Amino acid sequence: MASIAAEAPSTRLQRLQIAGFDGLRRGKAALERWFEAERDQLPLWIPVALGGGITMWFILPDSTWWRAALLGSLGLAFLAMAVGRHGRAGRTVALAALLVAAGIALIWWRAERASAAILARPAIVTFEARVERVEPLPPRGLVRLRLAPIRVIATPPRPCKGRRCGSRGHEGRYDPAQGSELRPVELPPHLRVNLADADMPPGLSRGATIRLGARLMPPPEPAVPGAYDYGRVAWFDGIGGTGRGFGPVTIVAPGVANGNGLRERLSRHIQESVPGGAGAIAAALATGDQGAIPEADNDAMRRSGLAHLLSVSGLHITAVVAAVMFLVLRLLALSPWLALRFRLPLIAAGAGALAAIGYTLLTGAEVPTIRSCVAALLVLVALAMGREALTLRLVAAGAFVVLLLYPESLAGPSFQLSFAAVASIIALHEHPRIKAWFAPREEGRLRKLGRDLTSLLLTGIVVELALLPISLFHFHKAGIYGSVANIVAIPLTTFVTMPFEALALLFDSVGLGTPFWWLTGRSLDLLLWIAHKTASMPGSVAALPAMPGGAYGLMVIGGLWIALWRTRWRRLGAVPLAIGAIWALLTPTPDLLVTGDGRHVALRTASGGLALLRDRVGDYTADMLAENGGADENLLLLSDQPNARCSRDLCLVERPAGGRTWRVLATRSAYLVPTAELVAACGGADIVISERRLPVACRPRWLKLDRATLAQTGGIAIALGNSRVVTVRHPGDEHPWLASAVPPASLRTHRHGAISPQ
Structure with a gap:
């Protein structure tokens, strides 16, 4: 009976009912x-x-x-x-x-x-503080100080009006000599202040207590979309304010003896032994201190794709560990008694591990150095256990440790560049075909040299391709010929410069280091010659304006997919990689860039260059606008353009784009323009930009970007062809280093901060 019921059509499962489960x-x-x-x-x-x-x-x-x-x-x-x-x-x-x-x-x-108080508003303050760090920046004529404020001595007065002066609750804030009321300022626990070399008191060192005046401001947000976000970095570093100090600077209490640690003394000794840019780079290789490198040399190293040599990372850690292991092993092997009773390679590995840790601490324990130190320690452990050392698991372990210790480093270019370079090298050489092509074999020296050079060139090309999206996303430019330059630069630095520098430091202990310093300087002169020649070649730098975060994310996902899988499914990583690259290339370049304070404006000219509103602009601001506008050439002046009419206070420019002619009006000075004239000019403009609050009657046809609007949106990038506007600040953003802002009623906000008129 049961079997008959089970076979009945009404109780039998149909194909449609189980097809989904089968799938x-x-x-x-x-x-x-x-x-x-x-x-x-x-x-x-x-x-x-x-x-x-x-x-x-x-x-x-x-x-x-x-x-x-x-x-x-x-x-x-x-x-x-x-x-x-x-x-x-x-x-x-x-x-x-x-x-x-x-x-x-x-x-x-x-x-x-990491939460710490942030300076509430810009202020000019005289205060006492303890010096936590001293960073000389000779090329800029500055010394950067990290300070821990102790007490505020004086703040600038403001006029005291009416009966508030001297009333209850205002005692002690009235200055009879100036008829004003002192403005109370509460300083955050840590500040970063730049001090001119001329104002630097002799003997200032870490741990000292000083009295100084400074113009302070909260850590700045990105000036325009895609620019460097120092506010985020400062939050995790505990810095609540930045500014410029001014003299006189008085030392209230001295710091540590000669106030400089081993790192500072070693850096100064190297620069005294090797003058010029070569000595600054030698100091960077030994201590990680890049502050003394001249701007021209620094820029040439970046444009030539050799800037990674300046940041102490895997290359330098490997060289130090290998040298220490070689020396320890050879010296211990001179004793037959030791060689017969102890595992000398294990002792040498232990010495190499101590050298790696010491070198990491000496160079400031930056993220690439920590990652490289962890990787070196894992390699030494693997060697001691008889395992294969250089694998992607090693890189993954290093990344995991760094993320546990410094999770915020993931958002910075240092972490991304260092891990992408190492992972791409190992993934390439773990590929079966590549491993077979470059495996050791019996062959002539010339043929072997050719294969080694080919392997080095292929590695350089793969690394450049891996780093290209990262460089374009963070710096908006990338070196094109870096793979060729690195063929000479990497062996030169690893096998010539660093050994000579180590020998120079060693022989300095007996006063015989001068010849080795001379050889170190000549090798670094050759390195700088390669960098400058490569950077000056036509098309040496690829420039791209601010890349959408989604496009960058797709390229990262595609790259990881290709590098980390081994079966044929890895090829699917090419899909998001290609989509992200096409998206980035098709993103329209901004035609108009406006900084968050409204003072600086860059407009794209008909020839594709960028023209600046103000005739006098600082180098940092000019470089920042050029990078985020995708321009790798000298910026022009808006007042010199044929389609612009500029006076000392106003500038009106016409810009054809998107099938129409846009009229942009911007103020050029802090002087007030007669209201009637300004209102009339606003009515005939599509976009009006000003660093101050504009009258309510000023009503342009599209966007009014004055102090009130920019205070809520931050810097703005506008593509006139499709009327796309991207802002720095997004409404409702609760990340602690950002202030939430609500867009004005005349603007409608889209995702990623894009705004358009209602």
Whole structure:
């Protein structure tokens, strides 16, 4: 009876009812087979998942979204464990989701823990402070101080009006000599102040207590979209204000003896031994101090793709560890008693590990150095255990450690450049075909040299391709011929410059280091010659304006997908990589850039260059506008353009774009323009820009960008062809280093800060 009922048509499962389950079953089985084939690669995604959570916290705007992402990741982890707890795929997805949640929680906790008071408003203050760090910047004629304020001595007076003066609650704030009321200023725990060399008192050192005056302001946000966000960096560094100090600077209490640590003394000794830019680079190689490198040399190193040699990272750590291990091993091997009773390679590895840690601390323990030190220690451990040393797991372990210690470093170019370079090199040489092509074999010296040079060139090209999107996203320019320049520069630095510098420091202990310093200087002169020649070649630099974050994210995902998988599915990474690249290239360049204070405006000319509103602009501002506008040439003056009519106070320019002619009106000075004339000019303009508040009657046809509007939007980039406007500030952004702003009623806000008229 039961069998007859089971065979009845009404109780039999139909094909349509189980087809969906069959598809899910087949998909799950395919996923299990794929993960089983890639089981050796799965650990490489641990830091990627952790970094994905950190990235989500930076991208999502407020705590509501952060909580939703955190809970969603946890929910996905539980779901994966419930559905596929018996398979590798379920466990992998669950672990990845947990790591994403951990990344969100980690960076959120780090941001809250770094919380410090930020200067409320710009102020001129006389105060006492303890010196925490002294960074000389000779090319700029400055010394950068990190200060911990102790007490405020005086603040600038403001007029005291009416009966408030001397009234209850205002005692002690009235200055009878000036008839004014002192403005109370509460300084944050840490400040960064630049001091001119001429105002630097002799003997100023770390730990000293000084009295000085300074013009202070809150850490600045990006001046225009895509520019450097020092406000974020300052938040995690605990700096609540920046500014320019002025004399006289008085030392109230001295600091440590000669106030300089080993790093500062060593840097100064090297620069005295090797003069000029070569000595500054020699100091950077030994101590990581790049402050003395001349701007021209620094720019040439960047444009030629050799700037990575200035930042102490894997190349330098490897050279130091290898040299120490070689010397220790050879010296200990001179004793037969030691050689027969101890494992000398293990002792040499221990000495190399101590050298790596000491070198990291000496050079300031920056993120690339920490990553390289961790990697070097893992290599030494692997060698001691008899394992293969240089693998992507090594890079993944280093990235995971750095993200645990400094999760905020993920958003900076240093972390991204260093890990991308190392990962691309190892991924290339782990490929079976590449490994077979360049494996050792019996052949003539000339043929072997040719294969080695080809391997070095191929490695340089792959590294340049890997670093190109990162450089364009953060710096808006990238060197094109860096792979060729590095063929000579890397061996020169590793096998000539650094050994000569080490020998010079060693022989300086007995007063015989001069010949080695001379050889070090000549090798660095050759390095600078290569950098300047490469940078001056036509087309040596690729310039691109601010890249959309989505395009950059797609390229990063595609690059990781290609580098970390090993089966044929890795080829799918080319899809997001290509989409991101096309998106970045098709993004229209901004025709108009306006800084957040409204003082500086850059307009794209008909020839494709950028013209500046003001005749006098600082080098930093000019470079920043050129980089974010995608211009790699000298900036022009708007007053010299044929389609512009400029006076001392106003400038009106016409710019054809998008099938129409745009009229842009901007104020050029702080002097007030008669209201009637200004209102009449506003009525005939599409966009009006000013650093001050404009009258209500000033109503342009499209955008009114005065002090009130820019205070809410920050800097602005406008593409006139499609009327796309991108702002620095986004409404409702709760990241702690940003002030939330609500756009004015005349503007409608879109995602990514794009605004358009209603």
